[in-house]
Amino acid sequence: MQHRIVVLGAGYTGATAAGRLAKRLHREDVAITVVNAEPDFVERVRMHQLALGQDLTPRPFSEMFHGTGVTLKQGKVTAVDVDRRTVTVHADQGARDEELRYDTLVYALGSGWNAQGVPGAAEHAHEIAGRPGALRLRERLAGLAAGEPVVVVGGGLTGLEAVTEIAESRPDLDVALVARGGLGDWLSAKGARHLREVFGRLGITVHEHTAVTAVEADHIAIGDGADIPAVVTVWTTGFAVHPIARATTLEVTGTGRIVVDRTMRSVSHPDVYAIGDAASARGPADKPLRMSCASGVPTAWQAADAIAARLTGGKVPTVPVRYFNQCISLGRGDGLIQYVTADDRAVPAALTGRLAALYKEIICKGAAWGVAHPTLLPVRRRRVVREAVAPEGAPVGTAA
Numbered sequence: 001m002q003h004r005i006v007v008l009g010a011g012y013t014g015a016t017a018a019g020r021l022a023k024r025l026h027r028e029d030v031a032i033t034v035v036n037a038e039p040d041f042v043e044r045v046r047m048h049q050l051a052l053g054q055d056l057t058p059r060p061f062s063e064m065f066h067g068t069g070v071t072l073k074q075g076k077v078t079a080v081d082v083d084r085r086t087v088t089v090h091a092d093q094g095a096r097d098e099e100l101r102y103d104t105l106v107y108a109l110g111s112g113w114n115a116q117g118v119p120g121a122a123e124h125a126h127e128i129a130g131r132p133g134a135l136r137l138r139e140r141l142a143g144l145a146a147g148e149p150v151v152v153v154g155g156g157l158t159g160l161e162a163v164t165e166i167a168e169s170r171p172d173l174d175v176a177l178v179a180r181g182g183l184g185d186w187l188s189a190k191g192a193r194h195l196r197e198v199f200g201r202l203g204i205t206v207h208e209h210t211a212v213t214a215v216e217a218d219h220i221a222i223g224d225g226a227d228i229p230a231v232v233t234v235w236t237t238g239f240a241v242h243p244i245a246r247a248t249t250l251e252v253t254g255t256g257r258i259v260v261d262r263t264m265r266s267v268s269h270p271d272v273y274a275i276g277d278a279a280s281a282r283g284p285a286d287k288p289l290r291m292s293c294a295s296g297v298p299t300a301w302q303a304a305d306a307i308a309a310r311l312t313g314g315k316v317p318t319v320p321v322r323y324f325n326q327c328i329s330l331g332r333g334d335g336l337i338q339y340v341t342a343d344d345r346a347v348p349a350a351l352t353g354r355l356a357a358l359y360k361e362i363i364c365k366g367a368a369w370g371v372a373h374p375t376l377l378p379v380r381r382r383r384v385v386r387e388a389v390a391p392e393g394a395p396v397g398t399a400a
Contacts, residue, residue: 002031003311003384006087006102008077010036010061011044012293012367013276013300014108018070019374020304025311027069029384033100035073035089036061038131043368045293047134048162048329052169053142057368064372073100077109082248082269104271104307107258108300111239111277111291120215125153125235128162140232146172149229151220153212154236155179157292160195161329162234167202168331176205176228178220180237183208191338191350198330239291241278253280263316264303273307275299283321284342293367294323304374312382327360335360 007018018034025032041059050056061072078097079088087100113127126140127133144150150173152163159177167175177183177199183206184195199206207228214221215235220228246256251268253259258274259267260281266272274280276296281289289295302319309316322342329335335356339349351359 002029004101004103005030005032005106005307006100006104007032007034007106007108008080008087009108009110009276009278010034010038010041010072011108011110011276011296012371013110013296014106015041015061015064015371016297016374017106017108017275017300017304019065019068019371020301021308022065022068022070023374024304024308024381026381026383030311031071032069033071033073034061034065035075035077035087035100037074037076039072039074041368041371042131043364044130045364045367047128047131048158048165050131050134051128051137051141051162052165053138059368059372073098077244080105080107080244080248082250082272085271102271104311105273106303106307107245107272107274107278108276109242109244109278111241113235114238114240115235116237118212118215121212121233121235124215124217125233127235128158129239137232137234141166141170144170144173144231147174148231149174149176150232150234151176151178151228151230152234152236153178153215153220154238155181155183155208156236156238157326157328159234159236160184162236163204164198164202164330164334165332166234167204168333171203174205174229175203176207176230178207178210178212178222178228180211181209186346187336187338188346188348188350190348190352191336191346194336194350194352195330198334198336202331239277245274245278262302262318263306264299265306273303275303281321283323283344287343289321290344294326295321297367297370298322301374308382311384313385314382327356327363329357329360331357333357 007014075089075091078090085102089098113129115121126137152159163177184192211223212220215233220230241256245252245258251259257280260274260279264273277291283289298321305317323340323344326338337351337356337359339347
């Protein structure tokens with residue numbers, strides 16, 4: 001009887017974990033199923049490009065998982081019962097829901113946009129946290145006339161990339177950014193200076209230290225009672241995790257992230273692992289990892305390696321989860337690489353300009369390549385040990 005591993009979500013983390021598990025375990029011993037709503041891999045870090053009319057390279061899972069033994073179950077996860085070890089999947093309209101049973105669950109449902117409870121944001125703002133939202137924004141921007149105002153709300157990495165992409169691609173529009181803090185105030189002096197230079201060159205108006213109190217169809221309201229014209233508002237104020245985990249008996253944080261140990265294993269249910277944005281994991285200096293591809297992929301490596309080790313009776317390895325830099329594209333021809341400490345604090349060094357843009361492009365291509373090639377080194381597949389037991393004494397299941 002095969003050990004059933006079900007992976008929920010096939011973004012950067014879920015797809016990487018599935019592929020890495022397939023590399024480490026014998027196909028006869030395990031059945032690895034990935035549940036995902038779409039049939040192909042979505043490069044989330046490129047959604048601002050998609051929104052501006054750029055076509056992305058198709059990456060179907062039928063090709064990415066070919067020959068690995070990983071099975072793709074296309075559908076939407078509607079429920080998880082961690083006490084019965086079941087997952088409910090809705091394939092499409094008219095089809096009956098399917099219940100999948102698992103021995104080990106890898107929860108990688110990730111996150112979506114967060115309206116932050118601001119009135120009108122959900123009704124009137126656009127988001128680029130996923131492909132459907134990016135495509136809706138793409139259609140809306142394509143229909144705008146010259147001079148119409150577009151406002152991006154949020155001064156983080158996503159907001160910076162979105163606003164510069166819009167301003168570069170559509171110089172005929174009146175483009176503005178609204179940030180709760182100062183523009184790039186977490187960057188080094190060199191990084192912040194370059195960011196302001198790019199904004200000046202692209203003609204982007206910046207509203208710093210400004211809170212949005214409401215979003216309307218043609219403007220946004222800000223904290224001092226004033227309005228900023230906006231026929232299109234793009235909302236990039238952070239992410240919210242998928243709500244399913246909160247509806248289970250898993251131990252979660254107040255924001256719904258699953259509490260895990262250093263191996264990405266749920267502290268309340270040892271047969272569940274959470275990775276990426278869904279996990280409340282800690283990195284260097286015991287600081288919470290931020291929601292990002294940079295921290296998500298190492299958590300996928302850690303979970304896959306821990307699962308493989310526990311199933312085969314091996315020593316559970318520890319994969320370092322640390323930061324090296326923050327990569328920001330500022331349009332197609334410019335960029336900013338802010339080097340950081342292991343716990344994500346800016347250091348004086350930064351790479352800027354065209355070389356930084358090339359660096360960011362290599363990182364993006366490398367991230368997508370890594371999903372299909374989850375380990376760089378040859379790995380010897382190991383056999384699953386019947387009734388393997390984790391070092392902590394928690395049984396993880398059996399296999400033939």
